[in-house]
Amino acid sequence: MAPKPSTTLLILGASGDLTSRLLLPGIATLLRAQPARRVDIVGADLRELDEVEWQTRVRTALQLDGVLGSGAKTALGGTRYVAADATDPKALQALIDSIACDRLVIYFALPPHVTELVCGALEQIGVPEGTILAIEKPFGDSLEAAQRLNALVTRIVPEDRIFRIDHFLGLHTVLNLLGLRFTNRLLEPVWDRDSISRVEILYDETVTLEGRAGYYDRNGALRDMIQSHLLQIMALIAIEPVASVSARDLRDAIGQVLRASSIVDPVKHTRRARYTSGSIEGREVPDYVAEEGVDAKLGTETLAEVQVEVATARWAGVPFILRSGKSLAGIRKRAIIHWKPPAHVPEGFGGHDTPDRLVIDFKPDGFELHITTNGEGDPFTLEQTVLRGELGGGALLPYGEVLASILDSDPRLAVRGDAAEQCWRIVEPVLRTWQRDEVPMHEYRAGSKGPRGWRTNA
Secondary structure, rough: OOOOEEEEEEOOOOOHHHHHHHHHHHHHHHHHHHHOOOOOEEEOOOOOOOOHHHHHHHHHHHOOOOOHHHHHHHHHOOOOOEEOOOOOHHHHHHHHOOOOOOEEEEEEEOOHHHHHHHHHHHHHHHHOOOOEEEEOOOOOOOHHHHHHHHHHHHHOOOHHEEEEEOOOOOOOHHHHHHHHHOOOOOOOOOOOOOOEEEEEEEEOOOOOOOHHHHHHHOOOHHHHHHHHHHHHHHHOOOOOOOOOHHHHHHHHHHHHHHHEEOOOOOOEEEEEEEEEEEEEEEEEEOOHHOOHHHHHHHHHOEEEEEEEOOOOOOOOOOOEEEEEOOOOOEEEEEEEEOOOOOOOOOEEEEEEOOOEEEEEOOOOOEEEEEEEEEEOOOOOEEEEEEEEEEEEOOOOOHHHHHHHHHOOOOOHOEEOHHHHHHHHHHHHHHHHHHHOOOOOOOEEOOOOOOOOOHHHHO
């Protein structure tokens, strides 16, 4: 039997937090689930790391429950680190020439402006046949930058070998969303403007900056989460029925939704806020502007909320509320479908004042169906009953699913170039409005639900 083709994962920016905290643990879950898969890991960055330090980092990250599986042991045995400036064409050429494999995956764990510089160097020197480029979000930092980067990377490799990473959209999460809607006769007929009053997509976190001020303070909640992750989730919820869950059908349908989407009035339909000092789970949190590495002059928001309109026959008039923030009271990673109240409740019933809703939770995946039923003890009084269920989950961490899709050349989890540009088009009017201070910066105490009066706090 012929040996399986070897793949080398070249991580640019390997000394950073993303590699040790997310990428390598993701690989560990992939290799535990598929121990026969061969992946050689080469790390590269400007920082000098000796072999012992790199091996220690990789070993620590690849261990699951304190155990190094057989696949992880093989990967650890072949890993190495190279101190190199990937923006220098000569240094990058030497790095690539030092790698012998059947297929090369170049993973850009880098800021957008550095990614663009590296891609410029790659265009000069060329890449081996079959090379895959995996690019971390944000894809550019503006519509113009995204368009420029799209043009650049497609001169290096074809679109089907470009993976723009959105780890929030793991394979199971995507399929759970599609399966819940399209395979249930109960839901699909009422998935439109006639039955739904609004849709909320929420991503509340309790974490603070966690040492990432250098990145976060230049981006904020709108760029960091809404521009990428939440708009993609919104598109999946709003897509028209698809013929299949193939990459082409899904990506075409997502692109159609994003092209129809806009924030009609960036002043009226957006809100921003920043946390002040407080406590979260017994941990004292300082004012955001007092956090190490934060520049108060940038006016960075830590909580953002926007109302998106999808101008199609299915969704006209239905607001999609997207919210994301840090240092909040609890973790909420969910979409909430709010149904309209019934046209008429028979006279004689009382107590019904909460419309039904469907809550779809992400990580762990599950759902709650809040429906109106007759009250216990008094059937004339209506109340809400909650039906809960779990949705299928995989054995892999989100980055494990992403890496599996890259290694298997399955682009379903990757953001297509046109979709990346549309996401920037949607948020850029908001960014300009906020830069002009036309939307006030609210404040909320760290550990609270958010600024007073925000409807999405509930």
